[in-house]
Amino acid sequence: MGIQATFQRRVSEYLQSLFDGDPESIQKSPLFAGMSRRDLLFGGGLAATVLGASGCPPADMAIEAASEDDAKHGEKGIDPVLRRLVERCTYGANQYELNLAKQMGYDEYLAYQLDYNQIDDSEMEARLSGYQSLHYSAKQMALAGEMGNYDVFYELVNSTILRAAYSKRQLYQRMVEFWTDHFNIYIEKDYMYYLKPVDDREVIRKHAMGTFPELLSASGHSPAMLVYLDNDPSSKEAPNQNYARELMELHTLGVGNFSQQDVEEVARCFTGWSLEYDWESPSWGTFKFYGWAHDRKRKKVLGHDVPRRGGVEDGQTVFDILSKSDSIAPICARFIGKKIANWLWGYDPPEALIDSMAKSYLGSDGSIKKMVKTALSHEWLSQAQPKLKRPFHYVISSMRMAPSDIPEFWGVRYALSLMGHEPFQWAPPNGYPDALQFWGGSLMPRWRYGALVYTQNYSPQFDLSKFEGEIEPLQFMNRLNRDFFGGKISATDKALLLDYVQENPYSEWRRKEALGLAISCSGFQWY
Amino acid sequence: MQTCKQTGCVEYRNLTRRQFMGVSAATAAVVGAPLWLPRVAYAGAPSTRDVLITVFLRGGADGLSLCVPHGDDGYYALRPNLNIPRPDSTSEFACLDLDGFFGIPKTMRGICDAYDDGDLLFVHATGSIDESRSHFQSMNVMETGKPLDPTLFTGWVGRHLMTIDPVNPNAILRAVAINSSLQRSLAGSPLALPVPDLTNFGLDGWDETMDERIALLGSSYAAGSPLLQTHAANTITTIGMLENIGFESYAPSNNAEYPDTYFGTSFKSSAALIKAAIGVEAIAVDIGGWDTHADQQPRQGYLADLMQELADTLGAFHADMAGDASKNYVVVVMSEFGRIAYENGTAGTDHGHGGALICMGNHISGGRVLANWPGLADDELFQGQDLAITIDYRDVLAEIVQTRLGNSNLSTVFPDYTPAFHGVTEA
Numbered sequence: 001m002g003i004q005a006t007f008q009r010r011v012s013e014y015l016q017s018l019f020d021g022d023p024e025s026i027q028k029s030p031l032f033a034g035m036s037r038r039d040l041l042f043g044g045g046l047a048a049t050v051l052g053a054s055g056c057p058p059a060d061m062a063i064e065a066a067s068e069d070d071a072k073h074g075e076k077g078i079d080p081v082l083r084r085l086v087e088r089c090t091y092g093a094n095q096y097e098l099n100l101a102k103q104m105g106y107d108e109y110l111a112y113q114l115d116y117n118q119i120d121d122s123e124m125e126a127r128l129s130g131y132q133s134l135h136y137s138a139k140q141m142a143l144a145g146e147m148g149n150y151d152v153f154y155e156l157v158n159s160t161i162l163r164a165a166y167s168k169r170q171l172y173q174r175m176v177e178f179w180t181d182h183f184n185i186y187i188e189k190d191y192m193y194y195l196k197p198v199d200d201r202e203v204i205r206k207h208a209m210g211t212f213p214e215l216l217s218a219s220g221h222s223p224a225m226l227v228y229l230d231n232d233p234s235s236k237e238a239p240n241q242n243y244a245r246e247l248m249e250l251h252t253l254g255v256g257n258f259s260q261q262d263v264e265e266v267a268r269c270f271t272g273w274s275l276e277y278d279w280e281s282p283s284w285g286t287f288k289f290y291g292w293a294h295d296r297k298r299k300k301v302l303g304h305d306v307p308r309r310g311g312v313e314d315g316q317t318v319f320d321i322l323s324k325s326d327s328i329a330p331i332c333a334r335f336i337g338k339k340i341a342n343w344l345w346g347y348d349p350p351e352a353l354i355d356s357m358a359k360s361y362l363g364s365d366g367s368i369k370k371m372v373k374t375a376l377s378h379e380w381l382s383q384a385q386p387k388l389k390r391p392f393h394y395v396i397s398s399m400r401m402a403p404s405d406i407p408e409f410w411g412v413r414y415a416l417s418l419m420g421h422e423p424f425q426w427a428p429p430n431g432y433p434d435a436l437q438f439w440g441g442s443l444m445p446r447w448r449y450g451a452l453v454y455t456q457n458y459s460p461q462f463d464l465s466k467f468e469g470e471i472e473p474l475q476f477m478n479r480l481n482r483d484f485f486g487g488k489i490s491a492t493d494k495a496l497l498l499d500y501v502q503e504n505p506y507s508e509w510r511r512k513e514a515l516g517l518a519i520s521c522s523g524f525q526w527y
Numbered sequence: 528m529q530t531c532k533q534t535g536c537v538e539y540r541n542l543t544r545r546q547f548m549g550v551s552a553a554t555a556a557v558v559g560a561p562l563w564l565p566r567v568a569y570a571g572a573p574s575t576r577d578v579l580i581t582v583f584l585r586g587g588a589d590g591l592s593l594c595v596p597h598g599d600d601g602y603y604a605l606r607p608n609l610n611i612p613r614p615d616s617t618s619e620f621a622c623l624d625l626d627g628f629f630g631i632p633k634t635m636r637g638i639c640d641a642y643d644d645g646d647l648l649f650v651h652a653t654g655s656i657d658e659s660r661s662h663f664q665s666m667n668v669m670e671t672g673k674p675l676d677p678t679l680f681t682g683w684v685g686r687h688l689m690t691i692d693p694v695n696p697n698a699i700l701r702a703v704a705i706n707s708s709l710q711r712s713l714a715g716s717p718l719a720l721p722v723p724d725l726t727n728f729g730l731d732g733w734d735e736t737m738d739e740r741i742a743l744l745g746s747s748y749a750a751g752s753p754l755l756q757t758h759a760a761n762t763i764t765t766i767g768m769l770e771n772i773g774f775e776s777y778a779p780s781n782n783a784e785y786p787d788t789y790f791g792t793s794f795k796s797s798a799a800l801i802k803a804a805i806g807v808e809a810i811a812v813d814i815g816g817w818d819t820h821a822d823q824q825p826r827q828g829y830l831a832d833l834m835q836e837l838a839d840t841l842g843a844f845h846a847d848m849a850g851d852a853s854k855n856y857v858v859v860v861m862s863e864f865g866r867i868a869y870e871n872g873t874a875g876t877d878h879g880h881g882g883a884l885i886c887m888g889n890h891i892s893g894g895r896v897l898a899n900w901p902g903l904a905d906d907e908l909f910q911g912q913d914l915a916i917t918i919d920y921r922d923v924l925a926e927i928v929q930t931r932l933g934n935s936n937l938s939t940v941f942p943d944y945t946p947a948f949h950g951v952t953e954a
Contacts, residue, residue, distance in 0.1 A: 230820040230873065238872015242820045245660065245878070255664050260910070263660075386752070418723070420707025427815055428585070430663055437680065441709045441758045442721045444728060444766075447744060451732040492750035496743050513736060517743055522751025522759070 081382045082106050083486065087527040088344055088376060088384075089113045090170035092397030093486045097170070106378050113171035114369050116209060124167045131155045133197060138223065138285025141194035153187070156197045158409045160423045164392070165399040175208045175372065177392070178343050180423070181431025183219045183251065185228045187424035195224035195275075195285055196424060212336055212366035213323040216251060220319060221287045223275035229429060232274040235293035239267040246429045252322040252332045262302055268295040269306055269314040302328050323366060333361035337371055342434055344375040346384045353380055386526040388436050391419035393527070394446060398453060398519045401484045404460035412460070415453070419445040450520030455512045467511055473501045476511060484518050493521045530614070530624045574694040577857040577888060577931040578801045579809045580794075581684060581712055583670075584837070586818030587662065588862035590882030590914065592825040593635070593834060594649045594896060598628035601903025605869040609823055609876065620826040625649070629896040632825065634835040637842035641887055645894035646845060648951060650884040652898050653918040654864055658910075660878035662818070665863035670711035672921065672941045681715030683940050684809050687928055688716045690936040698806025699764040705793040710811045719809075720761045725796035726774035729766050741766065772803045780850020783843040786836050790814045794844045801854050808932075817862060821873040841887055848889070857888030857931050857952075861920060867912050868903055880913035884920060890931055890953045897949055922946045 078098060086093040086101045086109070101109040112119065128134065133141055133152040141152045164173045183204065187196045199222045207215035219225050220243075226232045229243035244266035248258045272294035276283045289312040298308040304321045306314055323332050337357025341349035349357075353375070360370040374380070389397060395415055416422040419442070426432045433439070454462060466479055477498045481489040489497075501514045518524060595611045596602045603610055611632045614624040622630030625642065629651065641647035657668040657675070668674045672683030681689075688701055702719035704710050713719050722728050730737055741763055748759030777799040785791035793812045800807055816833055823830050841858065848856055865882025881901075887893065901907050901915040909915040925937050925946035937946060 230875070233821060233873040235872060240820055240871060240873055240875075241877045249661050249663075255659055255661050260658075260660065388754075418707075420723070428662060428818075436754060437714065438708050440755055441719075442707055442723075443748075443755065443758055443762050445707070445723070447762075448731050451730050451740070455732055490751065493747050496746055500739070500743060509733070510736075513732065513740065516732070517740060520744055521747040522755060523747070525755065526752065 078102055078487075079106070081378060082109070083488070084381055084384060085110060085376060085378075086486075088381065089174065090400075091164050091173065091393055092400035093527075094400050095483065095486070098486050110373065110376055113169075114209070114373060116169040116172035119168045121168050124163065124169075127162060127166065128159055131159050134159055134201065136197070137282075138194050138198050139282055141197060142191065142285060145191075145194055150193075152197055153193045156187075156200060157413060157423050160200075161396065161399075161409050161412055164396045166403075171372070172209055174344075175368065176204055178340065179204045179208050179215065181426070181434070182339065183215075183225065184426055184429050184431035185224050185424065186427045188427070190227055191285075192224060192228065195222075195227060198222075198285070199224035207368075209368050209372070211364075212332075212361065212368060213319065214366075215368070216323050217316060217319045219251070220247065220270075220273075220315060223285055223287055226273055226275060226287075231270055234267065234271050234273070235290075236268070236271050236295035239264070239271050239295065241267045243267075244270060247318075248322070250430055252335065253328070254331075254335045257331050257335075258302060265299045265301050265306075266318055268297075268299050269301065269310075269318050271295045272312070273315055304328075329366075330358060330362060333358040333366070337361055339434075340368075340371050341375045344372060345380055346387055347436055349375075356380075388440055389525055389527055390432065390434070390439055391416060391421035391446065392423070392432075394519075394525065395419075395449065397524075397527070398449075399460070399462075401519075402454070402462040402464055402515070404462045409460060411453075415445075415449045418448065446525070447520045450516040450518075451513075452516070453519070454515040455509065464512065464515065467515060468508060473498060476501055476514075480515065480518055484515070485523065489518075490521075490523045493518070493523050497521070575855060576694055576808070576933045577855040577890065577927075578807065579684065579927070579932060580797060580856065580858045581710075581809070581811045582837075582858060582860040583666075583710065583712075583811070583813045584817045584860065584862035585662075585666070585813055585815040586862070587665075587864045587866055587878055588817040588882060589819060589823065589825065589830065589876055590651065590654075590862075590865040591868065592632060592823075592830060593885075594625075594651050594883040595622045595630045595632065596628065596651070596900065596903065597622055597624070597630045599900070599903050601868075601907070605903055607870070609825055609870040609874065611825060626896055628900075629898070631838075632831065632834060634827075634831040635838035637835065637838035637840075638845075638885075638887075639842075641842060641845040642894055644845075644849075646889060646891055647841070647885065647887045648891050648893035649896040650886065650898065650918060650920075650923055650949075650951070651896055652881045652901050652914055652916060653884050653920050653923065654881045654916045655920055656916065657864075658880070660864065660880075662863055662878075667711060669861065669863055669920065671714075672712075672924070673943060676942075679942075682710070682712035683924065683928075684712045684811070685715030685719070687932060687934050687936075687940045688719075688809060690939050691932070691934045693718075693806060694808055695804075695806030698808075699768055700761070700805065700807055702809040702811070703800070703807055704811045705797070706811065706813055710813065713809065713811050716809065718761060720758075720765055722765070722769070725769060725772075725793075725800060728769045768805060772799060772805070774799050779843070779847040781846040783847035783850075785843040785847075786839045788836055788840075790836060791840045791843070794840050795847075798844060798847045801848070801856055802851050804854070819866070819875050820871070820877060821875040823870075823875045841885070845887060852889065855889055855931070857886065857891060857927055859924065859927065860885035860887075865914055868908055868914050869912065880909045881916040882914065884923060886923065886927070886951055888931070888952075892950055892953050897951065918949060919944075919946070922949055923951050926951045 082101055083093065085106060086097050090097050104112060133144065133155045144152055167173050185192065185196050185199060187193060203218040203222045207218055226243065229246055230240045231243035234240035241263050245263045247266065248262065249255050272290040274288055274290055276286050276288040278284060291311060294311060296309050299306040301318055301321055304325065306317050321328055323329055334354055338349060338354045341353050341357050345353060356374050357371050360374045364370040395412060413422060421432060454464060467476060477494060481487055481494065497514050497518055500517065501511055591602060592611060597613045611622040612618040612620055614622050614630050620633065622632055623636060624630045638647055655665060655669045657665050659665060670682045671679050673679055693701055698718065700718055700720060702713050702716040704713055704721040706721050707723045708721050709719060730741060745763050748755055774796055779795060779798060785795040797810050814837065819830055825831060848854060861884050862882055865879045866876035867879040871877055899917040901917050921941045921944055925941055926948040928934050928940055929937060930952045
């Protein structure tokens with residue numbers, strides 16, 4: 001603890017001198033005098049081990065630091081709850097979003113993000129104009145793929161990255177990510193390269209801010225989902241239970257709210273739900289119901305009768321039982337509400353919030369917007385704690401801070417694969433976890449990304465002109481704080497980074513390293 | 528009838544193990560310590576405790592394919608198409624007999640040497656008592672070691688390491704997940720870290736500023752959120768330690784050849800890590816793809832290939848570790864559940880219950896199949912469709928924890944459970 005305490009004292013003394021506005025003393029700061037790099041390294045490590053073992057509750061340092069720092073810097077007067085709203089709505093609270101939110105105020109900014117289709121996103125659309133396959137049918141994708149090109153796959157992944165980073169419809173993109181995990185589909189299975197892009201467009205993006213019952217039904221009709229969860233060969237002679245089970249366990253109710261008997265009955269309801277297999281048909285790969293494979297006998301699902309002689313409507317009956325019925329929909333509403341709250345509000349949402357979420361669902365026929373609005377309300381968000389950025393969020397936020405115009409993203413895909421978070425690459429049906437415990441232990445891949453992204457010939461290549469040329473270290477730091485941290489960099493990170501660029505103020509290389517270190521720092525991992 | 532012994536992998540048998548050991552000992556005597564050994568010694572006093580490697584077959588592996596009950600007619604009745612034929616069958620896919628009742632598919636012949644040496648044990652009709660048939664709940668139950676306690680986040684390996692002194696008091700890394708994140712079984716473990724690739728764990732960029740940059744990050748995290756402090760500190764200390772083990776130049780003993788896959792390479796790196804004796808006590812490795820609802824192909828194709836990758840890796844590791852008999856290890860291979868005993872209509876099998884587990888180690892009482900076989904007749908099946916569980920998986924793990932990992936705090940490692948020992952480990 002000794003070295004750490006000394007270090008922190010020096011940092012605070014140093015900051016004092018900084019705010020006293022004496023540039024001479026800053027240049028000659030004895031911040032690290034008498035302390036070697038190794039001391040810092042092992043001192044930090046030692047202290048961290050001790051602190052970590054104490055199991056301190058998460059302190060809301062970000063909000064405190066924000067208000068303190070805001071008073072000193074450009075971001076004057078932004079309400080910390082409003083800032084948190086921007087952080088929760090976006091993949092990175094950059095200058096553009098923060099200014100927008102300040103102009104609009106809390107309620108108007110939230111309404112603006114919710115009414116996403118009113119937001120002019122023509123720049124984004126122009127960027128994607130070359131991505132032909134985003135408009136293809138499954139058959140067109142397959143024809144392209146038959147010719148041995150992987151464009152349909154890369155266009156899906158690259159457009160996902162591009163949209164998350166640069167679309168103005170940020171909250172919508174965040175919900176697209178949420179539903180992509182909720183209705184997870186692993187793209188390496190069978191001919192999923194041709195089916196998942198259609199699911200992405202017609203299910204996830206079409207309904208991400210619509211109603212849950214419609215989204216659920218669309219997902220169940222999606223050939224990608226039916227193939228992923230093995231429903232496509234399911235027939236009355238051989239019903240396959242995989243989709244039936246995950247439909248209840250993962251998509252609507254959660255484990256413990258249905259029986260094995262329900263799984264078997266639901267599986268019977270979905271017999272014959274498959275896709276057009278005829279390669280000669282232009283509708284290859286679209287939903288198709290095979291009546292001869294359907295089990296037309298009577299079924300009983302979660303206490304509801306599904307009458308005999310049913311056809312394709314049996315499946316829709318199941319969706320309605322799960323998402324609309326008086327007896328079952330409340331379970332679904334709580335399950336979905338809790339998960340959205342975990343996504344937008346924070347880890348382990350309290351019962352009262354889950355109650356409000358369920359109420360929003362049940363009072364609106366499952367409106368997703370209503371639930372999102374509840375989770376992001378000022379009342380609730382003022383009680384929220386920071387969340388750890390998942391690797392995708394982390395990488396995208398680094399892109400939003402230093403824009404790039406080069407639509408070439410192999411480097412980003414590679415970085416995401418090293419972090420275990422490449423889009424559409426999670427094999428089991430539960431989707432990438434939204435949990436601190438899952439992602440928090442793996443920091444090295446983040447640091448490696450930070451070490452490469454602004455210094456190497458990395459794709460995309462960023463516009464770093466603001467950080468180049470004849471600018472003083474302090475000026476550099478202020479720009480870094482403004483652009484990367486929205487003005488709320490922690491005192492320690494700021495002191496460390498300033499010292500790093502001061503070591504050799506004329507080195508462009510060192511400044512680029514400092515940018516990478518900035519995103520690797522502790523403070524940048526949270527939102 | 529073909530047995531495991533008669534068909535042991537030819538490559539392994541070209542040279543006897545004794546010859547291998549003679550060669551490597553001579554080589555070592557001439558050139559001194561191999562290059563891959565750490566340049567800095569972290570090793571403390573030698574320990575007799577095993578290093579534990581847990582392998583999780585994600586997706587619910589079909590125990591009836593991994594270890595075939597060819598002596599049970601019920602198996603062939605329930606699996607008319609998806610079976611492995613009896614050892615005396617003329618089929619080219621006839622299984623290799625283990626003990627007159629059980630056998631293994633030919634694609635798993637890579638484990639024959641380990642089995643013949645008495646180092647590999649199958650446990651059958653085993654698993655977790657959880658009945659959910661849910662991947663995620665079953666995995667949680669198995670990896671936490673306590674059924675359905677939502678308040679319990681820690682895993683059984685984590686609690687084992689929490690309740691026993693480190694093998695090496697100076698160890699800076701006690702548990703490694705060869706994965707992009709920690710498996711649930713390791714949750715709560717002191718000094719645990721996910722290391723997706725042991726051969727490459729460090730910061731990129733300019734070497735000249737490396738130490739300075741690492742120091743900066745160390746200071747940033749030490750002053751940052753308490754939730755990431757320990758992770759950051761562990762990461763930083765591990766960089767230097769792993770750098771000192773020359774994984775790249777590691778040469779397995781006995782010319783063991785690991786499959787050139789992520790799983791195979793993970794075991795190869797694990798062997799180097801164990802031999803380097805830096806105080807790592809537990810390693811967790813995953814291999815996915817076992818959720819075979821359709822087109823299972825146990826004889827040839829999908830599942831056959833997956834089982835071969837598993838067996839070849841275990842076989843290579845066994846041969847490799849035989850080159851350093853002073854390093855005690857135990858590998859436990861498990862899955863969240865077995866699959867339904869009868870095949871479904873889509874040439875696959877759905878989520879079931881009981882399955883098979885594999886233990887391998889130089890103090891495992893192996894060369895046999897441990898089972899209290901419940902049978903596969905209609906009235907013998909669990910819920911009318913699954914292999915029943917007659918040995919709780921915790922019995923096997925608890926015995927290993929107590930006798931091979933030296934930890935008798937079984938009520939902490941497996942709360943609310945009194946395990947029965949079955950002679951899994953050597954007395």
